[in-house]
Amino acid sequence: MRATQFVKGREFVVAFDDGEEFFPALEAFCAEHGVRSGYIPVFLGGFRSARLVGTCGPLEDPDAPLWESVQVEFLEACGSGTLAWDPDDDCLAPHIHLSAGLKGDNAHGRTSHLLEGVVQFINELVVVEVVQPDLLRPRRADLYNVPLLTFAEE
Numbered sequence: 001m002r003a004t005q006f007v008k009g010r011e012f013v014v015a016f017d018d019g020e021e022f023f024p025a026l027e028a029f030c031a032e033h034g035v036r037s038g039y040i041p042v043f044l045g046g047f048r049s050a051r052l053v054g055t056c057g058p059l060e061d062p063d064a065p066l067w068e069s070v071q072v073e074f075l076e077a078c079g080s081g082t083l084a085w086d087p088d089d090d091c092l093a094p095h096i097h098l099s100a101g102l103k104g105d106n107a108h109g110r111t112s113h114l115l116e117g118v119v120q121f122i123n124e125l126v127v128v129e130v131v132q133p134d135l136l137r138p139r140r141a142d143l144y145n146v147p148l149l150t151f152a153e154e
Contacts, residue, residue, distance in 0.1 A: 004151045009038075009129030015122055016045070022117040027092050029127070030083065036092065037135035038083040038128050045123030047075050047100070052112035065144050069115050075100040076107075079114065083127070084135035084149055093137035093147055 012033065016025045030036070054070040079098030086093035096114040101107035134152035139145045 002151065004133060004153065006130045007132040009131035010035075011129070012125075012127040014125040014127055016119045016125070018119055018121050019048075020119045020123075022047075022050075022096075022114070022119060022123065023094065025119075026094060026125075030092050033129075035083060035127065035129050036085045037130040037133075039130065040079070040081045040083070040096070041126055041128065042078065042080055043098075043123060043125040044078045045076075046120035047072075047077055047117040047123075048120040049073050050075060050077070050098075050100070050117035051115040052098075052110060053115060054110070054112050065146050070110075072100070072102060072110055074103045074120065075110070076103060077101075081114075082135065082149060083130075084137035086137050086147065088138060095137070095147075095149070 014029055016022065050072050051069045052072060053066055055066060055068040056070065059066065077098045077100035079096055081094055081096035084093050084095070097112065098114050099109060099111040101109050136150045136152060137147040138150060139147045
């Protein structure tokens with residue numbers, strides 16, 4: 001386990017509008033406001049479409065990360081995540097998960113890692129900046145090259 005105390009910075013309420021792509025909008029917001037580390041305690045809203053980590057087949061190696069995805073359409077979602085900096089690629093590396101109900105399928109649910117999404121109507125986010133320590137997300141070659149959250153003082 002790893003843990004650290006952090007210093008909270010600014011807090012924002014952000015609204016992504018109909019047709020916006022979730023991750024490019026999040027990256028634009030963070031660039032505009034200089035947010036490199038933080039967390040999203042909650043976001044909610046609709047997606048016209050979303051791509052989630054998942055598969056319809058058996059898992060070859062249940063211990064390995066799944067790099068496959070499924071496409072879902074017209075969903076209502078709640079989610080959260082962390083914002084960290086990828087030191088290898090020098091870019092924002094969000095880690096977002098969501099739980100969503102498919103509107104056209106009796107609101108049957110999906111829960112997974114969000115890979116991309118197009119907003120339908122609105123997506124409302126709370127973003128909390130972490131000013132200390134820097135949150136980093138380097139890839140761990142010994143763990144399938146998965147990017148894992150670390151703290152700058154580690």
